[in-house]
Amino acid sequence: MNDRDVFERLDIRPNARNDGGRELRLRCWVHFLRAVRGELASRTGLPWKQRFAAWRAGFTSRSWMLYELEQGDPGRYLADFKAILNGYRVNGFYHTVLGNKLVLSRLLDAHGIPHPRVCATLIEGKLRLEDQAKAPALAAALDRVLEHSPKLVFRPVRSGCGEGVFFLDREDGGLCLNGHPVTLDEAARLLAALDGYVVTEFVQQARYARAIFPGSTNTLRVLTLWDAATGAPFTAAVIHRFGARASGPTDHWDKGEGGYCASVDRATGIMGPAVSLAADNHLRWVSAHPDSGAAIEGVAIPGFRECIDGVLGAAEQFPFCPSIGWDVVLTDDGYRIIEANTIQGLSIMQVHQPLLDDPRTRAFYERWGMA
DSSP: OOHHHHHHHTTOOOOTTSOOHHHHHHHHHHHHHHHHHHHHHOOOOOOHHHHHHHHHTTOOHHHHHHTTTTTSOGGGSOOHHHHHHHHHHHHGGGHHHHHOHHHHHHHHHHTTOOOOOEEEEEETTEEEETTOSSOOOHHHHHHHHHHHOSEEEEEESSOOTTTTOEEEEEETTEEEETTEEEOHHHHHHHHHTOOSEEEEEOOOOOHHHHHHOTTSOOOEEEEEEEETTTTEEEEEEEEEEEOOGGGTTSOOOGGGOSOEEEEEOTTTOBEEEEEEEOTTSOEEEESBOTTTOOBOTTOBOTTHHHHHHHHHHHHHTOTTOOEEEEEEEEETTEEEEEEEESSOOHHHHHTTSOGGGSHHHHHHHHHTTOO
């Protein structure tokens, strides 16, 4: 007896929208075509013979260069185009839950998972405080939020790669926006032109991270995947990102934005060498941060095991999302989950080690037709 027979016998109307496969496939193809367009316009300098080899193997020319696949084994790496064509299918329509920062914050809060406290939302130029049903005047609302939380982070509800994020803090009676002095009225005029933002408290990162680079919030990217055999999530990769003078107040590594990333041993929490990506796609490997001189390679992350256990516990609360890239800040008293991502950024992980070397990780991606 199939499922439809059971539904008919019990007089239950089947959910015709449960699959949603057509819309998800369309979304994947849209992203695939964008990737192809970007690849055709890219200027990596890779000879055409190697470009064709990269495309046949399913990689962009940029990945082919970063992973040095002309001499390496492409079969050890998760290929770009397969990942793009299947990426949104893995989490299905639940990827919108992960991508909506306000919804994600509410869910994390409901499960008691550490995350930055939401102070307000910004909708059509109006700042709505969490403890007030009606939004007061913008300047007055902003002043009140700053009274309780003198350092704020403004993030678009839906965005990626740090787009649209900015920081506002009050120190010694004055205001600074991304380090630049502003008046309360100037800040209010900026907010009046914005829509769809969530305002959270600023999370003070742990001492070890501040010592390496204090000019940005330096985050972990933790990739969790669902093991079908055990029915539980596992950690597939951990990367630590660090900002630099070139990256400004963010720790972004991709697109040659100046940041650094280091691999982290999943068992010990000890970091390997860090790497930056130049605009011309050349890599620069370092054992210490060039701006601060602080060591990165060989440093053990304090509280790492407790953090990973907490992230795995969070992943268990999202069984419909078997693939999540968590952005996490380590603090002196624990950790805070900042974001969760369906598209996790392969290059930042695979520039250090091929994902498919791990048998559990390979089994996961094979199940989804990505390896």
